[in-house]
Amino acid sequence: MRPFEYGSALDVADACSKGTDRSSFIAGGTTLIDLMKLEVMNPARLVDLNNLPMGGITIDDKELRIGALEKMSAVAAHPIVATNYPMISEALLQSASPQIRNMASIGGNLLQRTRCGYFRDTSTPCNKREPRTGCSAINGENRMHAILGTSESCIATHPSDLAVALVALDASIRLQGVQGSRSLKLEDFYLLPGQTPDKENQLRPGEIVTEIAVPRLPVARRSTYVKVRDRASYEFALTSAAVGLELDSATIRDARVAVGGVGTKPWNLPEVRQALIGRQVSEEAFRSAAKLSVKDARPLPDNGFKIHLVQLTIIRALMNLGGLA
Amino acid sequence: MILKGSRNPIATRSHIFFQHFFGNTTGVLTSKEKGPLCLRDEAPNFSCWLLMEHKADSSTEPPSNSFPDSGTVSSRRDFIGRLAAISAGLTVAVPFVGSPAADAIRRGRVDPSNEPDRSNSLDCALEVNGKKLKLTIDTRTTLLDALRDRLGLMGTKKGCDHGACGACTVHVNGARVLSCLTLAIMAQNKKITTIEGLAVNDGLHPVQASFIACDGFQCGYCTPGQIMSAVACIEEGHTGSDAEIREFMSGNLCRCGAYPNIVDAIKVAAAKMKGGVS
Numbered sequence: 001m002r003p004f005e006y007g008s009a010l011d012v013a014d015a016c017s018k019g020t021d022r023s024s025f026i027a028g029g030t031t032l033i034d035l036m037k038l039e040v041m042n043p044a045r046l047v048d049l050n051n052l053p054m055g056g057i058t059i060d061d062k063e064l065r066i067g068a069l070e071k072m073s074a075v076a077a078h079p080i081v082a083t084n085y086p087m088i089s090e091a092l093l094q095s096a097s098p099q100i101r102n103m104a105s106i107g108g109n110l111l112q113r114t115r116c117g118y119f120r121d122t123s124t125p126c127n128k129r130e131p132r133t134g135c136s137a138i139n140g141e142n143r144m145h146a147i148l149g150t151s152e153s154c155i156a157t158h159p160s161d162l163a164v165a166l167v168a169l170d171a172s173i174r175l176q177g178v179q180g181s182r183s184l185k186l187e188d189f190y191l192l193p194g195q196t197p198d199k200e201n202q203l204r205p206g207e208i209v210t211e212i213a214v215p216r217l218p219v220a221r222r223s224t225y226v227k228v229r230d231r232a233s234y235e236f237a238l239t240s241a242a243v244g245l246e247l248d249s250a251t252i253r254d255a256r257v258a259v260g261g262v263g264t265k266p267w268n269l270p271e272v273r274q275a276l277i278g279r280q281v282s283e284e285a286f287r288s289a290a291k292l293s294v295k296d297a298r299p300l301p302d303n304g305f306k307i308h309l310v311q312l313t314i315i316r317a318l319m320n321l322g323g324l325a
Numbered sequence: 326m327i328l329k330g331s332r333n334p335i336a337t338r339s340h341i342f343f344q345h346f347f348g349n350t351t352g353v354l355t356s357k358e359k360g361p362l363c364l365r366d367e368a369p370n371f372s373c374w375l376l377m378e379h380k381a382d383s384s385t386e387p388p389s390n391s392f393p394d395s396g397t398v399s400s401r402r403d404f405i406g407r408l409a410a411i412s413a414g415l416t417v418a419v420p421f422v423g424s425p426a427a428d429a430i431r432r433g434r435v436d437p438s439n440e441p442d443r444s445n446s447l448d449c450a451l452e453v454n455g456k457k458l459k460l461t462i463d464t465r466t467t468l469l470d471a472l473r474d475r476l477g478l479m480g481t482k483k484g485c486d487h488g489a490c491g492a493c494t495v496h497v498n499g500a501r502v503l504s505c506l507t508l509a510i511m512a513q514n515k516k517i518t519t520i521e522g523l524a525v526n527d528g529l530h531p532v533q534a535s536f537i538a539c540d541g542f543q544c545g546y547c548t549p550g551q552i553m554s555a556v557a558c559i560e561e562g563h564t565g566s567d568a569e570i571r572e573f574m575s576g577n578l579c580r581c582g583a584y585p586n587i588v589d590a591i592k593v594a595a596a597k598m599k600g601g602v603s
Contacts, residue, residue: 003445006464006510026511033467033506034487046464048511073500097576098561099554100488102500103507233575 001036008048012210016178018047019206025049027069027105030096031112039122040113040129054107054210057081064214068107072162073098075106085214087168087223087242091161094227097234107209109162110173110186111201115236116156117141127153128197143302144238147310149264150298154197156264158190163266165225165242168258171214177207186212190265197264219246219254226317227260228309237261239310243317250281259293262310269293272314281322283315290314449510453478454522460509468512469493469504472519480520480549484578491577494550495519501557520549523556532556532594541590543581551577555591564595 009015009025019025024043026032027050035041055067057078064085066075075081076092092101095109118124118136125134137145137155145155167187174183189201203209214220223244229235240260246253255276257269275289290311297307319325445464450457453476460475469486472478472495484492486505493505496518523530532555535541542548554577558564563573570588579587 001465004464005445006447006508026508029508029511030488030503030506033508037487046508050511097491098557098563098573099491099494099501099503099576100506103502233572 002039002042004036004043005045006048007045008051010051012052012054012176012208013178015047015049015052015208016176016206018045019208020045021205023047025208027108028071028103029108030100030104031108035113035120038120040120049208059084059216061216063216066106066212066214068105068209068211070106072096072101072104072106072109076101083221084216085165085169085220085223087165087220087225087244088162088214090225091165091227091240091242094225094233094240095161106162106212109160110166110209110212111203112160113200114156115159116145119156128156128193128200131196131198138300141302142300144236144261145300145303146264147262147294147297147299147303147306148259148267149192151193151195151197151264153195154193154264155300156193156197157261158200158263158265159236160266161225161227161237161240161260163190164240164258164260165223166212166214167266167268168223168242168244168256169214169217169220170256171212173209174211174213175203175207176210177204181210183213187266187268193264200265217244217254217256219244219256222246222321223256224317224320226313226320228313239306239313241310241313241317243314243321245276245281245318245321247281247322252276252279252281252285257289257293257314259310259314262297262306269314271295276318281324283319283324286315286318286322287311290318447510450513451476451509451517452515453517454519455516462509464508464510466509467505468495468497468507468509468517471509471512472504472517478519478521482546482549484547484550489578490547490550491554492547492550494553494577496553496557499560501554518553520553523552530556531597532559532590535590535594535597536587539586539590539593540583541586542579542583547577547579547581551579551587555587555594558591559595559598564591567592 007018009018015025022043023045024032024041024047026046026048032041036043050069052069054069056065057067057070057075057080058065059080064080072092072095076089082089095101096104113119114128116128116137118126118140119128122129124136127133127135135154142155144157146157163186171186172183173186173189174181184202191199191201223242225240225242227237227240229238237260239262242256242258244256246255255273257272259267259269269292271292272289275292276285279285293310293314294307299307316325446461447464449460449462451460451471453472458476460471462471462475469481469483472481473483481495481504482492483505484490488503488506491503493503494501495504496502497507497512498515524533532552536548536552541551554574558570558573561573563569567588570591571584574587574591
C-alpha cells in the first residue's frame with residue numbers, strides 16, 4: 001500500500017471540498033482497502049465520510065429512502081425493506097459475507113469496482129485500470145466476464161447485486177458536490193465501457209453519494225433475487241436475476257426484470273418486462289420472455305454458457321414468484 | 326479448565342491446539358505478548374518507522390483528525406536526521422532486517438527516486454478488550470496489523486489479508502467485521518473485542534468450550550475467526566437450522582474442512598446460550 005494522508009470530513013460541504021482526483025472518499029472501505037493493498041487504487045489522501053449524517057431508512061407514499069452510509073446488513077434486515085422490497089433484502093443477503101455486510105455502506109456498494117482478475121493484477125494490461133494499455137481478458141480467461149454491454153476495450157462485469165435490484169426498481173441515486181446536489185436514475189448513473197472503461201459512472205470529482213431513493217411500487221412487494229454462483233455462498237454471481245411480478249389473479253399486471261453477472265453495468269430488461277405484461281402466468285410465457293434477455297449478447301470463448309444460464313435464472317425467479325416452482 | 330484429566334485423546338489434542346493457537350484468553354497483556362516489535366518481511370517499509378514511533382510516542386501531539394498542514398510535512402532530510410538522532414539515543418538493540426527502502430526497491434515496489442513519505446502517522450487511541458491503548462501509527466496500518474504487530478494480540482489471524490477468508494474476524498461495537506480491511510485509525514472510539522477478550526474470568530466462553538467439545542477444528546488457524554464469527558452468528562439469531570448456520574458462517578473458510586464439527590459446536594453453544602448457561 002502506498003502512503004496516504006487521512007482525515008475525517010466534518011460535514012458534507014467539507015467532504016466535497018476535500019475531494020480531488022488524487023483523493024478517495026472512504027466509508028466501509030471493503031473495496032478500497034483491498035484495492036489499495038493491491039496498489040490498483042493509490043489515493044494520496046483518504047477522506048473519511050463516517051461522521052456525516054447520511055444514515056436512515058425511511059418510507060412515505062412516494063418512495064423508500066436509504067442514507068448512503070447505512071450498512072448492507074442493516075438495510076437487508078430492515079422490516080420496511082424486507083416487507084416492501086424483498087428483492088433488495090435478498091440481493092443484499094446473497095452478497096459477500098456477514099462480516100463484510102456489517103462493514104460495507106450502501107453508497108460504497110454501488111461504487112464497488114469490478115472483480116475482473118486482470119483489473120486486480122497490476123502486472124497485466126487493463127484499460128479500466130490504466131487507460132489505453134489493452135484488455136487482457138478478451139483473449140484471456142473470460143469465463144466470469146460480461147456478455148452484454150461489452151466493447152473492444154473492456155468486458156468486465158459490474159459486481160454489485162444490490163445495483164441489479166435497484167435498476168429493476170427504477171431507483172435514483174442522489175449526489176452532492178461543491179456545485180450542489182442532483183439526482184440521477186441509477187441506470188443512467190452507470191456508463192457503458194465504450195472506449196473509456198476507466199470512467200464507470202457519472203460521479204464528478206468531489207461528489208459524494210448521499211442517498212438512494214426507490215419508488216413505491218406494487219410490483220416490488222412480490223419480488224425476488226436469484227443468484228447462481230460457483231459455490232453456494234460468499235461468491236460473486238455467474239448470473240443473477242432481480243424479478244418482480246404484480247398479478248391480477250393469473251394475469252401479469254406489471255413486471256420488473258434486471259440481470260447481474262452478465263453485463264458491464266447492472267442490466268435492466270424493459271423488453272422482457274413488456275413481453276410479460278398482460279400474459280397469463282405460465283412456464284411457456286416465462287420462457288419466451290426470457291429469450292429476449294440475450295438477443296444482444298456477445299459471448300466470448302469461455303462465457304457462452306451464460307447465454308443459457310441467464311435465461312434459466314430469470315425463469316427460475318419468475319416460476320418462484322408465479323407459484324409454479 | 327473443563328478438560329483437565331480427560332483421557333479422550335481427541336479432546337486432549339484439541340485442548341493442546343486450543344492453548345497453542347488461542348494463547349492467553351484472559352485479555353491481559355503479559356510482558357511476553359507485548360514484546361518485540363515485529364519486523365515482517367511483508368511490511369519492510371514500517372521497520373524504520375517503528376524505531377521512530379518507539380521513541381516518539383510520548384511527545385507527539387494529541388489525536389487529530391484534521392489533515393496535516395502541507396507546510397508541516399517533513400522532508401526526507403528531516404526524517405533521516407531525526408532517525409539518526411533517535412538511533413543514537415537507543416540503548417536497546419532492536420532487530421533490523423536490512424534497509425527497508427532497499428528491501429522495497431529489491432522487491433520492485435518503490436521507485437528509488439521517490440522514497441515513500443513517512444510523515445503520514447497519526448496518534449490512535451484504541452479500546453481493545455476493555456483496555457484503552459494509545460499508539461502512533463502509519464495511516465496504512467490495518468486493525469489486524471495493529472493488534473498483532475503493535476499490541477501483541479496474536480490470537481487474531483492473518484489469512485488472505487484481502488477480506489476473502491474471515492480468519493481476522495473481530496467484533497467492533499459488538500458487530501463482527503474483518504480487521505484486515507479496517508484501518509486502525511478508523512477503529513478509534515469503538516469497542517474492539519478479539520478472541521483474547523472473549524473469555525470471562527479465566528473461564529471459557531460457551532462457544533470456545535463447544536469448539537473443544539465438538540472438535541470444531543483441525544489445524545486451528547481459522548479457529549479464532551470462526552469462534553468470533555460464531556458468537557456473532559448466535560447473537561444475531563441465525564442458528565435456526567444447519568443450513569442457516571452454514572449460510573451465516575460462509576464468511577469463514579476452513580481449509581481443513583472441519584465444517585460439520587463447526588456446525589455442531591455452534592448448535593451446542595447456541596442451546597447453552599439460549600438456556601442462559603454460560
